[in-house]
Amino acid sequence: MQLLVEPVARLIDEFSRLPGIGPKTASRLVFYLLRAPEEQAQSLADALRDLRARITFCSICFNITESDPCAVCTDEKRDRSVICVVEEPLDVIAIERTRDYHGLYHVLHGTIAPVEGIGPDELHIADLLPRLDAMPPVREVIIATNPNMEGEATAMYIARQLEGRDVRVTRLARGLPVGGDLEYADEVTLSRALSGRQTME
């Protein structure tokens, strides 16, 4: 005998497949939606449908976009001689927020993580190479993957693929978080910050 009616069981299953959501949380969400005003469930359904119907990936930089190529790739004012390689679309937003970067992006959609079955072929790494031959030529590739093990593995692999090319490969400097207390920084962060120290202007 099925204890839960099919639409309820089905939505619980769907929610449980999302990262970080277990069966208990999934049922809580479903029963919340059952009790909430109908418009709320409707609006969630619309948002989900639009997500896949209206969003696509830029065929040049692989960022998410509503029109291909994306707004950055088609912007004539951007500096086409620099490409910043990031893990996720959210990283593009983070860098854009600084207003200090005016070059192009390349979104990998993940990092090398053999344990999860993700190798270079599962990421947009090979797609980066033809972009270097564009006119005007790319002078610099900034690798802005995260400073954790998978991010470092990805950065090293990309750097190896770019060896022998006439392009400067740089890595984001790593240091102490602003507002952080020196006293509470862990040793790895501190020693990296030391080795990346700069002359005071």
Added chain:
Amino acid sequence: MHLTRLSLINFRNYARLTLALPPGPILLRGDNAQGKTNLLEAIYFLATTRSSFARAERQLVNWQTMERDPLPFARLEGHVRRNSNTFQIDITLLPSEKGTIRKEMRLNGVKKRALDVVGQLNAVLFLPEDIELVTGSPSARRRYLDVTLCQIDPTYCRALTQYNKVLSQRNALLKQLGERGNHETLPGRDEEDQLLFWDEQLTEQGALLIVRRQKAIADLDRLGRARYRLLSDQQETFRLHYAPSFDPQRRPLLDYQRPLSLEELLPSAQAELTVSEVAEAFKQHLRRARREEIVRGVTLVGPHRDDMHFIVNGVDMTLYGSRGQQRTTALALKLAEVDLMIQATGESPLLLLDDVMSELDAGRRARVMTMADGVDQAIITTTDWSDFTDEFRAQACLLQVTTGRVESVTLDVK
């Protein structure tokens, strides 16, 4: 150093416990399955942030709480006095829906990572199963080395965490390369590019583990020799040898999958190598093993395949020791560990002895009591007060454990 206070909530069979503890020897008496061992486990957990007991971590949280409470948790808290300082460690265990347990650790109320908490409180645990360190598999000896070294060497602890992460990534990569590639030729440029990062990390972190293990084992060898001599009434000589999975001083041999035998080991046992020298040798051995590693889909060389040998009168105790010799060997090793901690930290660690007296003869019981008397604090479980002499009981703190409750008792000493 010593523990002044221990509080437990929902830990194993303790719903709620607050216990004030004096320095010196503490005897904990109770029948079986009343919670004596759980109490030692809780203290060891505060020292190492994990359970060294081969019992499921799932059951760390009291089962009644698990069934009753919507958000079950367990909490351990210890107040420690070290030199003239006092500090507080607390660990909260939160079972997730997926059956794993999340640990939140705090030092003086400030959230910390495990490796910042390990080693704040030093403890050495004596169990009846310690003999398995001698008779058991190499992995049991490696786990023992790791837990011991992590307590006194934060750099080791950090390198070990990194090494294990790199190792599982590298094994997954080797497996993928093996499933896809052709095994007749050496791996191509792209395979090498993918391995490069993991090779560098593995050899860098692994070399540090090897150098620190070599040093610690040399110390345990020296300290254990003195301890064993006493335990065996000067009759037998004890040696502890490190058996790394490859000889860091030699070029790779063909037979790299086998830990080195004793004869191969002896000449290099003395020399101290630097981390970069060992890393370089490690790289060469990996290079040599490349094709085989890809075929088998697993990392074949490195500290995750190390071992150590206990030698008494020239005989390997793991293979040929008598039961009595093996028991004495395990005890000498644990006593050497106490000495090692004193040497490393300048203070005596907490001794936690779980029902070890019943296994020992009268002479060795006397030595254990002397030792328990000589440290800042020793907590000893027993089923029988009469395992201990009247003199010892007279100056010890006596506690009775009954179904998750602890009460202090006074015995009439005749």
